[in-house]
Amino acid sequence: MRTLRGNLLRHLGVLLFYTGLTLxxxxxxxxxLNDSVLGGTGDNLYFAWLTGWYEHAFFDxxxxxxxxxxxxxxxxxxxxxxxxxLAAVLPGAFFSQFFGPIAGYNLxxxxxxxxxxxxxxxxxxxxxxxxxASLLAGAVFAFLPFRMAKLLIGHLNLAxxxxxxxxxxxxxxxxxxxxxxxxxxxxxxxVSLGLIGFTSMYYLYMVLLVALVFVLAYLxxxxxxxxxxxxxxxxxxxxxGLAIPLLYLSVQYFFDLATTGTILSRDWEYASLYSAxxxxxxxxxxxxxxxGRWVGSHFNRDLWPEATLYxxxxxxxxxxxxxxxxxxxxxxxxxxxxxxxxxxxxxxxxGTDLHWNAERVVVSVPGFLQSLLGRSETPVFLPTxxxxxxxxxxxxxxxxxxxxxxxxxxxxxxxxxxxAVVLQRFSGRWRIGAAAMLMALALFEFYPGxxxxxxxxxxxxxxxxxxxxxxxxxxxxMFPFDQVQDQINVFANLMNGKPFIGGLFNAYQPAQYLxxxxxxxxxxxxxxxxLLHELGITYIVVDKAAYPDLSILARxxxxxxxxxxxxLDQHQVYGFEK
Numbered sequence: 366m367r368t369l370r371g372n373l374l375r376h377l378g379v380l381l382f383y384t385g386l387t388l389x390x391x392x393x394x395x396x397x398l399n400d401s402v403l404g405g406t407g408d409n410l411y412f413a414w415l416t417g418w419y420e421h422a423f424f425d426x427x428x429x430x431x432x433x434x435x436x437x438x439x440x441x442x443x444x445x446x447x448x449x450x451l452a453a454v455l456p457g458a459f460f461s462q463f464f465g466p467i468a469g470y471n472l473x474x475x476x477x478x479x480x481x482x483x484x485x486x487x488x489x490x491x492x493x494x495x496x497x498a499s500l501l502a503g504a505v506f507a508f509l510p511f512r513m514a515k516l517l518i519g520h521l522n523l524a525x526x527x528x529x530x531x532x533x534x535x536x537x538x539x540x541x542x543x544x545x546x547x548x549x550x551x552x553x554x555x556v557s558l559g560l561i562g563f564t565s566m567y568y569l570y571m572v573l574l575v576a577l578v579f580v581l582a583y584l585x586x587x588x589x590x591x592x593x594x595x596x597x598x599x600x601x602x603x604x605x606g607l608a609i610p611l612l613y614l615s616v617q618y619f620f621d622l623a624t625t626g627t628i629l630s631r632d633w634e635y636a637s638l639y640s641a642x643x644x645x646x647x648x649x650x651x652x653x654x655x656x657g658r659w660v661g662s663h664f665n666r667d668l669w670p671e672a673t674l675y676x677x678x679x680x681x682x683x684x685x686x687x688x689x690x691x692x693x694x695x696x697x698x699x700x701x702x703x704x705x706x707x708x709x710x711x712x713x714x715x716g717t718d719l720h721w722n723a724e725r726v727v728v729s730v731p732g733f734l735q736s737l738l739g740r741s742e743t744p745v746f747l748p749t750x751x752x753x754x755x756x757x758x759x760x761x762x763x764x765x766x767x768x769x770x771x772x773x774x775x776x777x778x779x780x781x782x783x784x785a786v787v788l789q790r791f792s793g794r795w796r797i798g799a800a801a802m803l804m805a806l807a808l809f810e811f812y813p814g815x816x817x818x819x820x821x822x823x824x825x826x827x828x829x830x831x832x833x834x835x836x837x838x839x840x841x842x843m844f845p846f847d848q849v850q851d852q853i854n855v856f857a858n859l860m861n862g863k864p865f866i867g868g869l870f871n872a873y874q875p876a877q878y879l880x881x882x883x884x885x886x887x888x889x890x891x892x893x894x895x896l897l898h899e900l901g902i903t904y905i906v907v908d909k910a911a912y913p914d915l916s917i918l919a920r921x922x923x924x925x926x927x928x929x930x931x932x933l934d935q936h937q938v939y940g941f942e943k
Contacts, residue, residue: 376483379482379483379486379500379503380479380483382500383478383479383482383483383486383503383504383507384479386478386482386504386507386508386808387475387478387479387507390478390508390513390812390813391403391475391478391516391816392815392816392817393815393816393817393820394471394475394816394820395475397820397822398464398467398468398471398472399464399465399467399468399471400467400822400823400824401467401820401821401822401823402467402470402471402519402820402821402823403516403517403519403816403819403820403821404516404517404518404519404819404821405821406821406823406851406852406853406856407518407519407852408518408519408520408852408869409470409518409519409521409852410519410823410852410853410855410856411447411519411852411855411856411869412450412454412457412470412473412519412520412521412522413466413467413469413470413823413856413859414466414852414855414856414858414859415444415449415450415454416454416457416458416461416466416469416470416473417458417461417466417469417859418430418433418435418444419451419454419455419457419458419461420458420459420461420462420466420469423455423458424458424459424462430444430449430451431443431444431445431449431618432444433868434864435858435864435865436855436858436864436865436867436868437866437867437868437870437875437877437878438840438841438864438865438866438900438901438902439840439864439900439901440875440876440877442868442875443618443875445566445618445619445621446870446872446873446874446875447869447872447873448522448564448565448566448567449563449618450521450522450525450563450564450565451563451564451615452525452528452560452561452563452564453473453477453521453522453524453525453564453565454470454473454521454522456472456473456476457469457470457472457473457474457521460472460473466856466859467823470521473521474516474521474524477512477521477524477525477526477527478507478508478512478524479507480527481503481506481507481512481526481527481530482503482504482506482507482508483503483527484503484506484527484528484529484530484531484534485499485502485503485505485506485507485530485777485778485781486499486500486502486503487499487530487531487534488502488530488531488533488534488778488781489502489503489778489781489782489785491534492696492699492781492782493696493781493782493785495781495784495785495788495789496800497784497788497796497797497799497800497803498781498782498784498785498788498800499781500800500804501780501781501784501800501803501804501807502777502778502780502781502784503781504804504807504808505677505680505777505780505781505807505808505811506526506530506773506774506777508808508811508812509675509773509777509811510649510650510652510653510673510674510675510811511673511674511675511769511770511773512524512526513650513652513673513811513813514650514652514669514670514673515670517652517670517819518670520670522564522565522567522568523565523567523568523767523770525564525565526770526774528557528558528560528561528564529557529561529568529572529771529774530774530778531553531557532553532554532557532558532561532572532576533576533579533774533778534550534553534554535549535550535551535552535553535554535555535557535604536550536554536576536579536580537550537583537699538550538551538553538554538600539551539554539597539600539601539604540580540583540584540587540591541591542591542594542596542597542600544596547596547599547600548599548600548603550600551600551601551602551603551604551607552603552604552607554604554608555603555604555605555606555607555608555611556607556611558572558608558611558612559607559608559611559612559614559615562611562612562614562615562616563611563614563615566616566619567762567764567767568767569612569615569616570758570759570762571713571767571768571770571771572771574713575706575709575710575713575768575771578705578706578709579702579703579705579706580702582701582702582705582706583698583699583701583702586697586698586701586702586705587698587702629761629873630760630761631760631761631762631763633717633750633753633754633760635763636716636717636753636760636762636763636765637716637717637718637720637725637744639668639671639716639763639764639765639766640714640715640716640717640718640720640765640766641668641671641672641674641714641715641716641720641765641766641768641769642672642715642720642721642722642723642724643715643721644664644721644722645668645672645673645674645675645714645766645769646674646675646676646711646769646772647675647676648660648664648666648675649675649810650669650673650675650811650813651666651669651673652673652813652814653810653811653812653813653814654812654813654814657813664722664723665722665723665724666723667723668723668766671764671766671767672723672766672769674714674766674769674770674772674773675810675811676772676773676776677807677810677811678810679780679803679806679807679810680776680777680780680807680810681776682783683779683780683781683783683784683787683803684704684776684779684780684783685783686783686786686787687700687779687780687782687783687786688700688704688779688783690783690786696782699782700779700782703775703778703779704775704779706771706775707771707772707774707775707776707779708772710768710769710770710771710772710774710775711769711772712747712748712749713748713749713752713765713768714765714766714767714768714769714772715747715749715765716747716749716765716766717744717746717747717749717750717753717765718744718745718746718747718750719744719745719747725744726744726745727742727743727744727745728742728743728744728745729741729742730742730743749765763872780807784800784803787799787803788800788803823856825857825860825861826857826933826935826936827933827934827935827936828857828861828906828933828935828936828938829857829860829861830861831931831933831938832857832861832862832863832904832938833860833861833862833863835863835904837903838862838863838864839863839864839902839903839904840863840864840865840866840900840901840902840903840904841861841863841864841865841866841902841903841904841906842866842867842885842897842900842902842904842905842906843866843867843906843908844885844888844889844905844906844907844908844911845886845888845908845911846882846885846886846888847886848867848908849865849866849867849868849878850867850868850869850870850871851867852869854867855867855868855869863903863904866900866902881896881900884896885897889918889921889922889925891925894922894925894926894927898941903940903941904930904938904939904940905922905927905938905939905940906936906937906938907936907937907938907939908935908936909935909936909937910935915937922939926941926942927939927940927941927942928940928941928942
């Protein structure tokens with residue numbers, strides 16, 4: 366009982382430690398939880414809207430979690446066309462009940478930092494029993510520049526990385542055929558994999574590929590003797606038996622969309638645009654308080670939301686130490702497996718063809734091959750090109766640079782193992798001081814500085830206040846029609862309570878949107894107005910800045926039977942004559 370209490374207190378202390386670091390790394394967000402987001406008004410507002418939708422669906426009993434009738438009116442919107450991110454967003458939906466969807470989103474995002482650090486801490490401590498090394502590895506993983514970039518761009522789904530250390534911890538336990546609590550690694554791996562599936566389809570597909578590399582490498586370097594053990598296959602049976610129903614629940618809507626043609630294959634050249642460059646792993650983030658401006662002015666960082674993959678010099682040194690001292694650390698097999706998986710993820714992140722400094726590398730084709738290939742220049746194709754063209758569903762992915770996260774994951778682990786080797790040379794206060802110095806060096810390379818200038822306040826616009834005051838649930842359309850995909854207009858659905866013809870369609874467009882867009886792009890043409898009437902739209906919102914002569918627009922709309930309902934600072938709202 367005393368041991369259990371001690372462990373609980375230790376884990377509570379670790380969670381508080383990472384909470385403190387999170388408050389520092391995201392400062393001053395904690396002081397603006399319910400009214401502001403970091404970064405501009407982008408995907409963060411979609412996930413804030415999703416937070417409100419899940420609150421409505423789960424806590425108010427108001428709808429299906431994976432389908433919203435509030436969007437893509439009147440057909441509704443299958444949320445699986447983008448990541449549903451249930452496991453990442455649901456905590457925010459709980460907080461939203463008390464503090465609102467903006468605070469719910471912010472708290473859910475901050476929670477990913479705390480839990481990611483704690484999860485990596487658990488994995489490294491399980492392997493090393495070194496408190497200092499475990500805290501270091503958790504801090505490195507929690508505040509990776511990759512994760513800080515996801516904070517700024519608002520990708521709550523991709524920021525929810527807390528499940529990965531737990532999954533690989535369980536997977537490693539199965540491969541090591543750990544006898545103590547022999548069923549626990551299988552359950553941990555299965556539940557964590559299910560939570561990954563409920564977080565991001567990107568992550569689920571990627572982790573299955575990387576895990577395959579990790580397992581094969583572990584067996585090659587450690588021998589295949591474990592395959593002859595009955596206990597190993599019992600663990601595998603538990604893992605498969607638990608994982609399959611969880612994965613089925615998480616992917617069924619995605620597969621339904623894929624089989625009906627909603628989620629289509631992409632062209633490899635389009636996917637190539639979102640490939641990482643080797644330099645991305647060795648350049649500090651453009652957000653770094655000291656080096657960021659210099660990096661941004663000397664290197665092409667246009668792809669920073671996906672290609673901020675900096676490993677860190679301190680981390681690399683610790684990785685080298687882990688590999689160099691692998692035998693004395695008694696983790697030789699895990700180190701080789703992690704290193705192999707990290708290198709595989711590095712190659713996969715480079716995409717279908719080689720890029721350097723975010724530019725495609727093109728080489729001349731020798732003269733004797735030009736007639737055979739039909740061109741004088743060619744990209745430098747990489748192994749991912751073959752996977753893109755042959756592996757099922759691989760060509761549904763757009764941002765191949767995201768594979769780089771797994772290189773970050775395993776280098777964080779290896780840094781922890783390397784730190785354990787270093788800290789063994791010290792004792793008492795010297796060990797504490799050495800651990801603190803290593804952590805300070807690693808976090809110095811990641812620290813972005815305060816985000817004071819990057820807070821965006823979110824509050825109802827005059828349009829949202831006016832719509833909220835209107836009786837009934839009449840649907841809204843925005844013009845120019847491209848604005849129905851703007852995240853601020855998506856989030857406004859929570860503020861005005863009116864169904865919306867749009868949604869976040871930048872990943873895959875629903876059939877209704879594709880069919881009506883050509884016509885509604887011609888607004889205020891009569892065929893566009895007729896279609897709006899046919900769709901049952903009540904409020905036709907016009908962005909005044911997009912129409913240089915509003916008097917001409919008013920005459921055209923009046924001729925089509927529309928009347929001006931209100932004229933606001935930025936918008937005019939029209940409706941059909943009754």
